[in-house]
Amino acid sequence: MLVATSCILRSYPLYTTLFRRNMSKLSESQRDTLLKPLLDSNGWAMVTDRDAIKKSYVFSDFNEAFGFMSRVALRADKVDHHPEWFNVYNKVEVTLSTHDCQGLSTRDVDLAKFCDKVAKASKQ
Template identity: 50%
Template sequence: MPLTAMTSAEVRERLGELPGWELRADKLAREFRFPDFNAAFAFMTRCALRAEQLDHHPEWCNVYNRVKVELTTHDAGGITDRDFMLAAAMQDYAAVSAGS
């Protein structure tokens, strides 16, 4: 099934479901903060496993307790449902990792 980029209106509507996420340079973007490096790395590990299942990989950067994330679907030329699926999983994993 080919992935289709969402319209700007669709993206704005769906962003309301993801607290802390924003649209930056045509990508879903968010910075997560954790108590320490171990919690940040645990978060990234969980996300990496889910990303592999979705065959959808984030652009991200980790420095100590922070993880900056950007999501877009390059093959579709924009943001797709897959980006929102991964972002929602990241929300859940962040809550778990913050308590690590």
């Protein structure tokens, strides 16, 4: 019964409103500790004129690119945080920003790390 109640609450607008109310932009210290490593060594870059990050992934073929997108889509749906992305054949461009706080949040950092993990695993 608890699971059913949880599912009902998740789809209820009040739950969504309360959950999103706690979302805030990364602080300066969080940007240094959480975001900087992604920008320095993982290929992520800040988006011009917007508090967002982006990265381009190149895979061996469309199937591998689509598989990456499918795995990320499943996670994104589960955590209720969806990327902006663009795909042409073997290339996927991912942009992350939290619309609820109009900027970068810990959700973006977490999803960026997940994207990198999935991309690395699919290339092995």
